[in-house]
Amino acid sequence: xxxxxxxxxxxxxxxxxxxxxxxxxxxxxxxxxxxxxxxxxxxxxxxxxxxxxxxxxxxxxxxxxxxxxxxxxxxxxxxxxxxxxxxxxxxxxxxxxxxxxxxxxxxxxxxxxxxxxxxxxxxxxxxxxxxxxxxxxxxxxxxxxxxxxxxxxxxxxxxxxxxxxxxxxxxxxxxxxxxxxxxxxxxxxxxxxxxxxxxxxxxxxxxxxxxxxxxxxxxxxxxxxxxxxxxxxxxxxxxxxxxxxxxxxxxxxxxxxxxxxxxxxxxxxxxxxxxxxxxxxxxxxxxxxxxxxxxxxxxxxxxxxxxxxxxxxxxxxxxxxxxxxxxxxxxxxxxxxxxxxxxxxxxxxxxxxxxxxxxxxxxxxxxxxxxxxxxxxxxxxxxxxxxxxxxxxxxxxxxxxxxxxxxxxxxxxxxxxxxxxxxxxxxxxxxxxxxxxxxxxxxxxxxxxxxxxxxxxxxxxxxxx
Amino acid sequence: xxxxxxxxxxxxxxxxxxxxxxxxxxxxxxxxxxxxxxxxxxxxxxxxxxxxxxxxxxxxxxxxxxxxxxxxxxxxxxxxxxxxxxxxxxxxxxxxxxxxxxxxxxxxxxxxxxxxxxxxxxxxxxxxxxxxxxxxxxxxxxxxxxxxxxxxxxxxxxxxxxxxxxxxxxxxxxxxxxxxxxxxxxxxxxxxxxxxxxxxxxxxxxxxxxxxxxxxxxxxxxxxxxxxxxxxxxxxxxxxxxxxxxxxxxxxxxxxxxxxxxxxxxxxxxxxxxxxxxx
Numbered sequence: 001x002x003x004x005x006x007x008x009x010x011x012x013x014x015x016x017x018x019x020x021x022x023x024x025x026x027x028x029x030x031x032x033x034x035x036x037x038x039x040x041x042x043x044x045x046x047x048x049x050x051x052x053x054x055x056x057x058x059x060x061x062x063x064x065x066x067x068x069x070x071x072x073x074x075x076x077x078x079x080x081x082x083x084x085x086x087x088x089x090x091x092x093x094x095x096x097x098x099x100x101x102x103x104x105x106x107x108x109x110x111x112x113x114x115x116x117x118x119x120x121x122x123x124x125x126x127x128x129x130x131x132x133x134x135x136x137x138x139x140x141x142x143x144x145x146x147x148x149x150x151x152x153x154x155x156x157x158x159x160x161x162x163x164x165x166x167x168x169x170x171x172x173x174x175x176x177x178x179x180x181x182x183x184x185x186x187x188x189x190x191x192x193x194x195x196x197x198x199x200x201x202x203x204x205x206x207x208x209x210x211x212x213x214x215x216x217x218x219x220x221x222x223x224x225x226x227x228x229x230x231x232x233x234x235x236x237x238x239x240x241x242x243x244x245x246x247x248x249x250x251x252x253x254x255x256x257x258x259x260x261x262x263x264x265x266x267x268x269x270x271x272x273x274x275x276x277x278x279x280x281x282x283x284x285x286x287x288x289x290x291x292x293x294x295x296x297x298x299x300x301x302x303x304x305x306x307x308x309x310x311x312x313x314x315x316x317x318x319x320x321x322x323x324x325x326x327x328x329x330x331x332x333x334x335x336x337x338x339x340x341x342x343x344x345x346x347x348x349x350x351x352x353x354x355x356x357x358x359x360x361x362x363x364x365x366x367x368x369x370x371x372x373x374x375x376x377x378x379x380x381x382x383x384x385x386x387x388x389x390x391x392x393x394x395x396x397x398x399x400x401x402x403x404x405x406x407x408x409x410x411x412x413x414x415x416x417x418x419x420x421x422x423x424x425x426x427x428x429x430x431x432x433x434x435x436x437x438x439x440x441x442x443x444x445x446x447x448x449x450x451x452x453x454x455x456x457x458x459x460x461x462x463x464x465x
Numbered sequence: 466x467x468x469x470x471x472x473x474x475x476x477x478x479x480x481x482x483x484x485x486x487x488x489x490x491x492x493x494x495x496x497x498x499x500x501x502x503x504x505x506x507x508x509x510x511x512x513x514x515x516x517x518x519x520x521x522x523x524x525x526x527x528x529x530x531x532x533x534x535x536x537x538x539x540x541x542x543x544x545x546x547x548x549x550x551x552x553x554x555x556x557x558x559x560x561x562x563x564x565x566x567x568x569x570x571x572x573x574x575x576x577x578x579x580x581x582x583x584x585x586x587x588x589x590x591x592x593x594x595x596x597x598x599x600x601x602x603x604x605x606x607x608x609x610x611x612x613x614x615x616x617x618x619x620x621x622x623x624x625x626x627x628x629x630x631x632x633x634x635x636x637x638x639x640x641x642x643x644x645x646x647x648x649x650x651x652x653x654x655x656x657x658x659x660x661x662x663x664x665x666x667x668x669x670x671x672x673x674x675x676x677x678x679x680x681x682x683x684x685x686x687x688x689x690x691x692x693x694x695x696x697x698x699x700x701x702x703x704x705x706x707x708x709x710x711x712x713x714x715x716x717x718x719x720x721x722x723x724x725x726x727x728x729x730x731x732x733x734x735x736x737x738x739x740x741x742x743x744x
Contacts, residue, residue: 164551164682164684165682166502166509166548166549166551174682174686202549203549203550203551204488204551205551205552205554205684208492208551208552208553208554208684209488209489209492209551209552209553210488231684231685231686232685232686232688232700233686233687233688235688235691235698241698242691242692242693242698242714242717242721244720244721244723244724247689248687248688248689250686250687250688251681251687251688251689254681254682254686254687255681259508259509259681260506264728264732265533265728265731265732265735265736266506267506267508268506268507268508268533268534268732269508269509269681270508270725270728270729270732272724272725342720343716343717343720343721390684390685390686390703391685391703392684392685392703
């Protein structure tokens, strides 16, 4: 897929991957052999009929292709960009056994973008079922909430989505940078949901402005879906973490993405633009933070990870993009202290690691090499070592059963210990991917539909399921 | 959008604003805060509620013009709107069962001290308020405090233009030495809270402080507001804003509050160029 040149793109926030041209999409689709038993579909967490949407591309039936995609995925332009296809559909593609799998993600993006380029009237909007008279509150407008809302609306329920921030999208808006997922795409995909009749209420913090009990009580909702994400950033737990110049990746990315601090002072939110930036962590969030720091003008950005590149949870493509743009990788490196002077960061002290026996995650555990401490000069440290469950909502819902780490306990269908209350996404699983959260949102929507229809007598189910 | 329903100028740089936000108003308790954004390019800033009315759905807060966002706010009038207002956030102040308590409000901190003192009075605590400001013009809500059933209201100004001349720590010390208080609550500039906590500690009097660190989302998501309290890092937004003043690392808090000082000055002076006001 065509990309912006690495040197050119490393200082701007424009999207890196440019997407297929029509010719390229047709050429790539032509590689799909239309297997009798398409194994790619098994690799997709939301079971998109990949074979069918690619067949439509082969026949240049764009609108039909979009419709096939949207039967299973309300946000194709988003997923085509941020799904780890190499670990999902493309991994199980038959062609992957012998060589290059079909670039399913890029084809999905092509159709998603095709749809968003249409005017609203001609855009593919899933058919909304007969009104059921039931009202559902969806808490959180990230991937889980949006997927759940879209599905519930399709099934004929009235849906209100509550978002705590001033803009919808959750991690798609505050977390994933513009150069990887343009905010205009998120806005457009959310727009389609609103067009379907999903009501969106921003600036509403469930756990503060409302409680779950109030939503189910005086606010008159028949069911609630909790998709609030994981939330609280984890810090390194080492001396110096509260020095000026130390950010959580959440804060750094929220300032840059949601608040558009990279356009300061046109936008009012400031951000500290470090000259030499250390990012700690090895996931996609770490890559996003490192690449954002470069674009904010850092002369040098290095990424400290305590294992090796092999174990890094980030997508290969993201690692590749980061390296191409000039991010330096410091592997087997664990920070032990952040040094500072006059309250500001001046450097990191780190220790060398080596890989020992496999740990609970199956990856080889990093072990300190004694006496290997070394110093690295930097003026910014960004901690991208994960998140934990935010208690803001759960602490105000005493009947909601949580596990020992504060995540919501659910059945396979997303049901919780509270009747009519369902949950899905990172607040159930801990940090995972956009598509897994969407899958959970969708699964819960179907279970909620069953629950809503069986309550007070059965209402006939439309055939859209 | 959130319509502005009330505005009252309190001094050259301080004003009170009321905003129609009924869903928020019905939930507010003393000590909690809101986050607001003036417009679509605005930043999110935290402000503590100074008052609220569940009947008409209005929330109020007091603002001191210190940077671009508060400068923008100062130009908004009744009938105009704020882009966003979220809340109530943070834990409410603990009231009731406190016994004899000194509530110290410095500068616009009085805006927080007022609902806190009122809630304490309603909960049966015996409240003495120490109201401090640099000078008479910056003294806010004095009449409102006088209307509360306080044991005593002590007014202090740096220059003696109203009440006693001096700092708020002097009456606090006096009350502690006379064994007239069981605990204290201080809100105002960090430096003032630091010395209140220190004075209280010297006399073995617990001192709760209401912190005002920098925040972005206000719901625990970013961690910008982290503060060291008794050697432990907490998030001001969800674990606070009230914390044990004895344990706060004040130097760190004050240093963190200044992270963006240069950028904020730059933004405000840029904005002020295109602004005809004399503030």
